[in-house]
Amino acid sequence: xxxxxxxxxxxxxxxxxxxxxxxxxPDVPNNAAQLMFVWESGNAQSIKDDLKFLFVRDKSxxxxxxxxxxVGWQEIYYSYWKALGEVLAAEGLRKSRVKTSWTSVYExxxxxxxxxxxxxxxHEFENWTIPCLYVAGKYMxxxxxxxxxxxxxxxxxxxxxxxxxxxxxxxxxxxxEDCARQLNRIFNLCLSDxxxxxxxxxxxxxxxINLLFKTYFKxxxxxxxxxxxxxxxxxxxxxxxxESFPKSQQVTFKYYEGVLAFLEENYEEAEKHxxxxxxLCHKGATRNMELILTYLIPCHLLTTHTLPSAKLLAxxxxxxxxxxxxxxxxxxxxxxGFHQALQEGEDExxxxxIYLTLERGRDIALRNLLRKVFIAGGFIxxxxxxxxxxxxxIPVAEFAAAIRMSGGQxxxxxEVECLLANMIYKNLMKGYIAHERGFVVLSKNGAFPGTGV
Amino acid sequence: xxxxxxxxxxxxxxxxxDSKPEQAQNTKTAGALEEDDEFEDFPxxxxxxxxxxxxxxxxxxxxxxxxxxxxxEESWDDDDTSDDFSAQLREELKKVxxxxxx
Numbered sequence: 362x363x364x365x366x367x368x369x370x371x372x373x374x375x376x377x378x379x380x381x382x383x384x385x386x387p388d389v390p391n392n393a394a395q396l397m398f399v400w401e402s403g404n405a406q407s408i409k410d411d412l413k414f415l416f417v418r419d420k421s422x423x424x425x426x427x428x429x430x431x432v433g434w435q436e437i438y439y440s441y442w443k444a445l446g447e448v449l450a451a452e453g454l455r456k457s458r459v460k461t462s463w464t465s466v467y468e469x470x471x472x473x474x475x476x477x478x479x480x481x482x483x484h485e486f487e488n489w490t491i492p493c494l495y496v497a498g499k500y501m502x503x504x505x506x507x508x509x510x511x512x513x514x515x516x517x518x519x520x521x522x523x524x525x526x527x528x529x530x531x532x533x534x535x536x537x538e539d540c541a542r543q544l545n546r547i548f549n550l551c552l553s554d555x556x557x558x559x560x561x562x563x564x565x566x567x568x569x570i571n572l573l574f575k576t577y578f579k580x581x582x583x584x585x586x587x588x589x590x591x592x593x594x595x596x597x598x599x600x601x602x603x604e605s606f607p608k609s610q611q612v613t614f615k616y617y618e619g620v621l622a623f624l625e626e627n628y629e630e631a632e633k634h635x636x637x638x639x640x641l642c643h644k645g646a647t648r649n650m651e652l653i654l655t656y657l658i659p660c661h662l663l664t665t666h667t668l669p670s671a672k673l674l675a676x677x678x679x680x681x682x683x684x685x686x687x688x689x690x691x692x693x694x695x696x697x698g699f700h701q702a703l704q705e706g707e708d709e710x711x712x713x714x715i716y717l718t719l720e721r722g723r724d725i726a727l728r729n730l731l732r733k734v735f736i737a738g739g740f741i742x743x744x745x746x747x748x749x750x751x752x753x754x755i756p757v758a759e760f761a762a763a764i765r766m767s768g769g770q771x772x773x774x775x776e777v778e779c780l781l782a783n784m785i786y787k788n789l790m791k792g793y794i795a796h797e798r799g800f801v802v803l804s805k806n807g808a809f810p811g812t813g814v
Numbered sequence: 815x816x817x818x819x820x821x822x823x824x825x826x827x828x829x830x831x832d833s834k835p836e837q838a839q840n841t842k843t844a845g846a847l848e849e850d851d852e853f854e855d856f857p858x859x860x861x862x863x864x865x866x867x868x869x870x871x872x873x874x875x876x877x878x879x880x881x882x883x884x885x886x887e888e889s890w891d892d893d894d895t896s897d898d899f900s901a902q903l904r905e906e907l908k909k910v911x912x913x914x915x916x
Contacts, residue, residue, distance in 0.1 A: 379859075499855075575852055607860035616853050640868035643861050648854050650867065655851070666889045673885040692891050693899050713851060729890040733900065737907055756914070762906045812890055
């Protein structure tokens with residue numbers, strides 16, 4: 362414990378928040394030996410005494426800390442030591458091979474998190490120490506998920522929960538649901554700070570929100586994420602500038618904000634957020650870039666009717682598998698190819714929640730097909746010997762033939778007219794249908810808006 | 815010799831990937847199916863503007879001479895009159911035309 366507190370003192374003296382948080386980080390894969398050393402440095406009573414001495418009686422440290430604050434830290438490290446014991450036991454690293462469960466780990470870590478929160482509400486902790494809140498929240502969420510997974514695989518829940526209101530869905534995520542409430546406390550702790558910005562906990566707000574987003578998405582509760590956004594925008598006036606937060610926090614936040622808009626079919630908004638996330642993203646973070654583009658590509662398809670180029674997809678084989686066939690079919694106006702690509706990718710598209718959006722790409726594929734018919738129609742003499750103009754009176758039968766050929770199945774004229782009417786309604790094609798005469802009369806200037814003809 | 819001693823069970827799985835590429839492939843696909851769309855933590859908290867994707871794109875432009883817009887292209891193509899699909903379409907339209915004249 363002495364060595365840990367030594368690190369604490371160094372970080373505290375230099376006001377180094379990240380170093381401070383490191384002393385409370387149970388990174389077992391990278392740090393097992395050191396964590397074991399801390400855990401084995403005493404038993405519950407001796408650790409308590411040690412901490413009391415180190416924080417209260419030992420005057421050699423000369424940290425500029427009130428006795429009240431010292432008590433806060435003393436309690437935190439005691440909770441940390443206890444939680445560490447659970448973590449190491451759950452990982453099977455403790456020599457005595459004590460058994461524990463991830464649920465106990467979660468409970469112990471939650472206790473630590475509460476102590477840290479208390480540090481800010483009751484023990485005058487300053488805002489440079491907020492990385493401690495980050496590490497508390499981060500691991501709390503990880504442990505909650507492991508606890509839920511472990512109980513799920515053991516079938517433990519069934520034994521203890523035979524109440525009337527038993528709901529298997531909530532049981533499945535019991536720890537994570539609880540975790541969401543704790544993370545909400547952290548969020549509010551940051552949000553409600555009235556101190557001037559330079560010393561405000563508001564600097565912790567986006568880290569807390571991002572943890573909440575991840576948690577709510579796992580719980581399949583986008584609505585709760587929207588609540589967070591609402592609260593945030595209500596308080597945005599006295600928040601630090603978004604640009605002054607670390608880019609990791611900006612990018613993560615913009616990704617989730619974008620996906621939320623996407624799920625509400627607010628594609629323009631979604632495109633704005635996702636584009637920002639994409640541009641700010643670290644160029645080496647391939648997986649995250651892939652995630653951003655998974656939603657940005659369908660957005661582009663709907664808002665600006667543009668498709669990803671081969672160059673854009675080159676570094677992402679997974680995205681190529683996901684979108685390339687679909688994009689090719691859209692470009693060619695190949696209705697059958699589009700249908701096939703959509704079906705082949707269905708499982709993945711549904712899982713990513715982009716199926717319905719991509720389905721709307723069919724309109725673009727159809728637009729391109731009709732456009733080809735228009736171009737194949739060629740030119741006719743302009744009125745009174747003027748310059749040549751494109752033929753704008755197109756028989757419905759021609760469109761029908763094209764749709765039949767491209768779709769690979771028969772379709773009657775009424776249905777074709779219905780599709781054409783839809784195209785006109787959606788402003789993908791300009792003109793009108795002369796039903797009795799079996800013609801479509803297209804606009805002379807811009808029959809297919811935005812496509813150059 | 816230490817190098818020939820039997821590896822512990824958990825070390826076995828981390829033996830060089832090239833010795834059993836097939837298995838590595840399998841676990842990868844299984845992982846991909848399990849994976850959800852949770853955003854990963856970045857290894858660093860912050861980075862300078864030069865390391866963003868935006869800068870990356872601009873860098874490519876300077877050397878390659880293409881605009882960032884080239885990452886997105888129009889959803890239709892004009893110069894495809896030679897592909898099978900277009901040829902087939904023209905055939906179809908000819909048939910319609912012929913039927914009309916009859």
